[in-house]
Amino acid sequence: MGLRYNGPATQLTLLAITLLLTTFVRRLLNNYLMNEKPNNINLTYDSYLPTSTISCVAGFASIFLVNLAGIRNILVFYSFTSILYASSVVVAYQYNNYAFHTAASIINSIGYDIGRVATLVVVLAYPSERWKARALTLFLILEYFAMAMGNIVAIRDHSSKASRLHSAIAALALTCLSPFVAVALAPTHDVVRDNGVYLIARKTTLRDEIRGTIHIFRNKYMLLLLPYMFSYPFLFGVAYIPFPNFEAIVLYDVGRLIVVFTSQMLDVQWASRRVRGIAALLVTATICVASVILTIIIRRAHTDITGIQASWPQQEILDFIMKKALEQHGGLMYGTYFFAGVASSSVELFGFWLMGTLTNDLKASARFVGTFHSIMSIGGILGIVLVTAIPHRFTTSNVLTYVAFGMTMCSFMLIYWVVTRITDTNDWTLARMRNATPDTQSTTDQSSETVAVIADVKYQHFDNV
DSSP, X not given: OOOOTTSHHHHHHHHHHHHIIIIIHHHHHHHHHHTOOOSOOBTTBOOOHHHHHHHHHHHHHHHHHHHHTOHHHHHHHHHHHHHHHHHHHHHHHHHOOOHHXXXXXXXXXXXXXXXXXXXXXXXXXXXXXXXXXXXXXXXXXXXXXXXXXXXXXXXXXXXXXXXXXXXXXXHHHHHTTHHHHHTTSOOGGGOBOTTSOBOBOOOOOHHHHHHHHHHHTTSHHHHHHHHHHHHHHHHHHHHOOOOOSHHHHHHHHHHHTTHHHHHHHHHSOSSOHHHHHHHHHHHHXXXXXXXXXXXHHHHHTOOOOTTOXXXXXXXXXXXXXXXXXXXXXXXXXXXXXXXXXXXHHHHHHHHHHHHHHHOOBHHHHHHHHHHHHHHHHHHHHHHHHHHHHSOGGGGGOOHHXXXXXXXXXXXXXXXXXXXXXXXXXXXXXXXTSTTOOOOHHHHHHTOHHHHHHHHHHXXXXXXXX
């Protein structure tokens, strides 16, 4: 990759620095600074209903914002919400008032979800085809590693309130640098990929975005991807195996870092993209099956429910179950959390990589990524709502878990059809454009960017008419 300013390597570096000053700092220090247990108490997503609802709405909203406001503006906005959040932590310590912190947390949650979609769109669109999965993995690890380290810091914390205040001030100072880095990002239409091709970043309107978003839900690829997006978080929402302590959370976060293995399988040129995609799908499905089997074993191990009283609230019942499970099957339970982390990151990486193979068009990519982000939240929310609405007798029944597991396996079968349609040159958005058919020379080039050249010239011509 070249290091020219408008090249993808420079832009991804600027994006990485922005995330280091915002997402990384918060994930690393949040639990330590606020001296509270992490709120990701359920597998694969944040089970706190308001936060998950914000994530769902923000995912759909980001489809329009990425294409209308632009990625640079979104990341600048996210930087300011991060500053607001860091300031609220300092205020909370200085004045022992958490009202500002609560409001800032909601605003920053919105900024984070929209910014995350924008980041994934960039990471899928900017790198060349053979670097998509590895670039995506680097940014996922940036988040996962910060979460793991942040939880380790919280476990080993013996600091005073004064030292936490100083850390909060330092975090605020670092985060205040983020808008300057974010504003240095080039507009997407100025970014030039390594082969000299401009990104496909056409002008759009709100009307075009509404029509385009409705249209994409009629696309066969999106329809086949929807069950994959929904079923996995729904499965573990229904299974409902809460984290009993920080150590379990760290194991889950460390498991997510194993995603780098899948990225190497997807990007290293040992076979065609289709073959690599099928191999990665098989690995992902195998990991998910192993994770689910461990989860079901843990749930079925709760045979002694004689101590549960019908009058207990739901949380007390779950705490009782977790205590029993840790006493009787501690090692197996910790293994369950680790494999769940591996499965979670593998499902996410493979889904995003697959969308990246379908198109280099920023508009289409935003619609795919925004939908993926929101549908995963919907799956998790629905799973939690179903489980918490069922009386405590659900502890002796795994029917919902089995049904959700069957749905997940069916989603892998559906997505297999999409994987088999991958070629080393395909880009369905561009291929369906008129006058965007590559000639004989471009066909032998075996690069989807050759098709992008033709489409890009076409739209530059329209803009200049």
